[in-house]
Amino acid sequence: MGLFATTAGAIRRVLARTREVMGGSLGGPLSGPLSAEVIDEIEGRLMRADVGPGATTAIIDELRASHRAGRFTGAGDTIEFLKQRLKQRLQAVDRSLLMAPDGPTVILMVGVNGSGKTTSLAKMAASFRSRGQSVIIAAADTYRAAAVSQLEIWADRLDVDIVKGAAGGDPAAVVFDAVTAARARGIDVLLIDTAGRLHTQRNLMRQLTKIRGVAAKKIAGAPHEVLLVLDATAGQNAIRQAEQFKAAVDVTGIFLAKLDGTAKGGIVVAIQDVLGIPVKLIGVGETPDDVETFEPDAFIEAMFEP
Amino acid sequence: MFESLSQGLGSALRNLSGRGRISEDNVREAMAEVRTALLEADVHVDVVSDFCEEVVAAALGREVTRSLKPGDEMIGIVHERLTELMGPVDSHIMLVEPVPTIVMMCGLQGSGKTTTCGKLAAYLKGRGKSVMVAAADLQRPAAVEQLGIVTAQVDREGRGSAKVHFYAEPEKCAEYGRVTGVAVGVCRRAVKAARNAGVDVVILDTAGRLHIDDALMKELESVNRAVNPHQIYLIVDAMVGQDAVNSAKAFHERLAVDGVILTKFDSDTRGGAALSVKRVTGAPIKFVGTGERFEDLEEFHPQRMAGRILGMGDVVGLVERAQQEVSEDEAERLAEKMAEGRLTMDDFLDQLRSMRRMGPMKQLLGMLPGVGAAMKDMDVDEKQLDRLEGIVHSMTSRERENIKLLNKSRVKRIARGSGTSQGEVNKLTRQFEMLQKMTKQMAGGGMKGRINAIRELSKADPSMIPGMSGMPSLGRRGTTKTTSLKRRFKQRKKGR
Numbered sequence: 001m002g003l004f005a006t007t008a009g010a011i012r013r014v015l016a017r018t019r020e021v022m023g024g025s026l027g028g029p030l031s032g033p034l035s036a037e038v039i040d041e042i043e044g045r046l047m048r049a050d051v052g053p054g055a056t057t058a059i060i061d062e063l064r065a066s067h068r069a070g071r072f073t074g075a076g077d078t079i080e081f082l083k084q085r086l087k088q089r090l091q092a093v094d095r096s097l098l099m100a101p102d103g104p105t106v107i108l109m110v111g112v113n114g115s116g117k118t119t120s121l122a123k124m125a126a127s128f129r130s131r132g133q134s135v136i137i138a139a140a141d142t143y144r145a146a147a148v149s150q151l152e153i154w155a156d157r158l159d160v161d162i163v164k165g166a167a168g169g170d171p172a173a174v175v176f177d178a179v180t181a182a183r184a185r186g187i188d189v190l191l192i193d194t195a196g197r198l199h200t201q202r203n204l205m206r207q208l209t210k211i212r213g214v215a216a217k218k219i220a221g222a223p224h225e226v227l228l229v230l231d232a233t234a235g236q237n238a239i240r241q242a243e244q245f246k247a248a249v250d251v252t253g254i255f256l257a258k259l260d261g262t263a264k265g266g267i268v269v270a271i272q273d274v275l276g277i278p279v280k281l282i283g284v285g286e287t288p289d290d291v292e293t294f295e296p297d298a299f300i301e302a303m304f305e306p
Numbered sequence: 307m308f309e310s311l312s313q314g315l316g317s318a319l320r321n322l323s324g325r326g327r328i329s330e331d332n333v334r335e336a337m338a339e340v341r342t343a344l345l346e347a348d349v350h351v352d353v354v355s356d357f358c359e360e361v362v363a364a365a366l367g368r369e370v371t372r373s374l375k376p377g378d379e380m381i382g383i384v385h386e387r388l389t390e391l392m393g394p395v396d397s398h399i400m401l402v403e404p405v406p407t408i409v410m411m412c413g414l415q416g417s418g419k420t421t422t423c424g425k426l427a428a429y430l431k432g433r434g435k436s437v438m439v440a441a442a443d444l445q446r447p448a449a450v451e452q453l454g455i456v457t458a459q460v461d462r463e464g465r466g467s468a469k470v471h472f473y474a475e476p477e478k479c480a481e482y483g484r485v486t487g488v489a490v491g492v493c494r495r496a497v498k499a500a501r502n503a504g505v506d507v508v509i510l511d512t513a514g515r516l517h518i519d520d521a522l523m524k525e526l527e528s529v530n531r532a533v534n535p536h537q538i539y540l541i542v543d544a545m546v547g548q549d550a551v552n553s554a555k556a557f558h559e560r561l562a563v564d565g566v567i568l569t570k571f572d573s574d575t576r577g578g579a580a581l582s583v584k585r586v587t588g589a590p591i592k593f594v595g596t597g598e599r600f601e602d603l604e605e606f607h608p609q610r611m612a613g614r615i616l617g618m619g620d621v622v623g624l625v626e627r628a629q630q631e632v633s634e635d636e637a638e639r640l641a642e643k644m645a646e647g648r649l650t651m652d653d654f655l656d657q658l659r660s661m662r663r664m665g666p667m668k669q670l671l672g673m674l675p676g677v678g679a680a681m682k683d684m685d686v687d688e689k690q691l692d693r694l695e696g697i698v699h700s701m702t703s704r705e706r707e708n709i710k711l712l713n714k715s716r717v718k719r720i721a722r723g724s725g726t727s728q729g730e731v732n733k734l735t736r737q738f739e740m741l742q743k744m745t746k747q748m749a750g751g752g753m754k755g756r757i758n759a760i761r762e763l764s765k766a767d768p769s770m771i772p773g774m775s776g777m778p779s780l781g782r783r784g785t786t787k788t789t790s791l792k793r794r795f796k797q798r799k800k801g802r
Contacts, residue, residue, distance in 0.1 A: 047345060052346065150448035150449075231545075236347070261414070
């Protein structure tokens with residue numbers, strides 16, 4: 001939909017910097033037939049990218065099957081073939097944000113503590129604003145100290161409205177007010193920031209379900225998007241996170257934050273495979289402009305770099 | 307915590323136990339499963355390879371082939387190596403004279419530095435040390451304010467009488483990346499202020515940063531040179547994956563980290579990052595963060611953690627928590643009362659409260675051996691405990707002193723007052739009477755009485771324990787429950 005920058009170059013740019021700093025070399029792509037050595041190398045790279053043992057085994061099995069079926073010959077480049085397959089697999093999904101045909105589009109941001117919800121939300125607000133859409137932010141993190149202030153500073157910098165409640169107050173009430181305000185003021189996009197919570201805390205997960213329910217009750221079809229903000233450094237536990245958040249609020253997509261570090265975020269491959277949740281946006285820096293749509297090609301390329 | 311890894315390793319090694327004597331091939335096969343378990347736990351791929359090699363070498367060196375129970379032998383070796391990899395024990399915070407001891411916190415964004423600053427301040431305050439927490443995160447919006455609120459709360463509510471000060475220069479904050487370097491001056495002035503105020507420890511909360519952000523990493527180096535901290539702690543999210551190795555290495559190379567604090571350990575992460583980070587930095591893991599409250603900071607004990615990995619539970623940790631929550635005087639007073647059989651409903655309430663102060667029921671139960679796996683999907687109803695408190699609160703003080711006063715009309719009143727049913731009130735009184743009887747026997751009844759009391763206890767229905775009705779039965783035998791209930795009823799009638 002062209003809302004967010006789509007320059008696949010950003011990941012490459014960031015990666016170049018990563019290589020420079022870490023002093024790593026690209027190490028020529030593995031050519032030749034599918035040997036034990038090649039499999040070891042592939043396994044190592046997938047593992048280092050946090051794809052995880054489960055998905056890695058599945059990928060290698062698939063590779064072996066293709067090899068047996070003669071779909072690539074010994075002369076081919078195993079890794080190139082593998083990349084193509086992975087790209088195809090990730091490509092087949094719609095990654096655009098669902099926008100309400102009329103009335104406010106409601107986007108709910110959820111995630112564990114410290115994954116980057118507030119910063120990611122600010123980035124989205126900036127993008128919508130730059131396209132001339134009106135934005136309102138609901139500060140429904142009433143729990144963490146100064147979370148509302150953090151969002152207020154962002155709202156001020158980005159010149160968007162904010163709806164907030166009392167510290168320690170009921171987050172669902174804040175959402176109720178925000179939805180009412182968004183409708184009354186004819187706002188285009190309502191972004192809801194929620195408190196970080198570990199997916200193991202059932203009470204807090206139930207609270208999240210309630211928040212979602214409040215939005216759904218006021219506006220048909222809302223929330224139009226529920227984005228799980230995932231830290232790119234996350235390990236295998238992210239699958240559990242995605243599972244639990246999906247069960248609680250029916251997550252529609254992932255905002256993969258902090259992809260500008262050395263972490264590859266390979267866990268999203270497993271999450272899309274197992275749970276069918278696609279990555280929709282990525283965060284690649286600290287400024288409000290550092291948000292982009294997810295480009296599977298660039299992502300896969302980056303994943304295989306050592 | 308490490309429960310899921312325990313399950314993984316458990317199944318891998320159980321396979322081994324079924325096979326009688328083992329050969330080198332057997333060991334290698336089992337290690338393949340150990341390897342998968344460790345990778346699933348997010349231990350770095352290279353660390354896993356090293357670990358497995360070491361275990362195989364150790365196993366073969368010990369002639370495991372001759373062992374009758376190869377599974378047990380392997381568990382022993384894996385446990386030992388895990389302990390070694392995560393150890394040695396060191397949760398000591400080095401304090402210096404003259405004061406203040408300077409502690410610097412650093413880490414990636416969102417790892418939990420600010421929250422951990424509050425926890426560390428509370429930990430030190432609880433040990434009688436005065437603390438100054440300084441806000442050197444000038445980048446993230448409202449980070450200074452957040453730390454201020456956390457610090458004030460610790461000062462107000464934290465255990466111990468020592469003061470927790472807050473140092474900040476909020477006017478120095480600016481948009482991300484615009485104030486690189488300013489934190490150096492803030493830290494320097496904070497240390498000066500701490501010295502003047504004569505506080506024992508000053509904690510510097512720095513901004514989260516990427517390990518590849520050269521400008522911000524240089525800022526940390528400058529802070530390091532300017533104030534020369536006695537301790538530099540790296541804060542690591544326990545849910546982090548393979549990249550933990552890269553970031554930990556980068557921070558360590560620039561700052562020579564003295565210790566690691568793992569956060570968000572109350573999630574169901576397997577926490578393999580602990581192994582990786584320890585291996586890369588060589589710095590001890592000092593503490594783990596286990597909850598949202600500022601008391602939720604625990605000392606890290608590698609052997610216990612290795613025990614957890616292998617499903618052996620964490621009894622020592624549980625006892626330690628109990629000791630922290632119940633003062634010695636209180637315990638002595640209670641023991642006296644128990645010996646005389648004078649245990650009242652008020653004491654029960656106190657006990658219930660101190661138990662709950664130790665943390666959520668589920669977390670406590672998870673520390674018991676064998677319970678960990680069973681508890682994984684169980685929902686402990688903390689509300690049930692609230693109801694119990696409610697029932698006791700609805701009793702008059704005379705009733706609390708003497709439970710035998712309760713008759714039908716009183717029970718009715720209590721049930722109405724606490725919003726519970728008469729059945730619930732009766733159930734509580736029954737449990738309480740049983741407890742009373744047992745404690746009396748335990749304390750004063752001589753050897754025979756004690757044995758009887760323990761027998762009674764082992765017969766008790768686990769569902770009698772409040773809020774735990776969903777718990778799997780602990781293998782209760784016999785049906786003496788009904789008769790003993792009848793007998794107790796008669797006794798109560800007689801006593802009235």
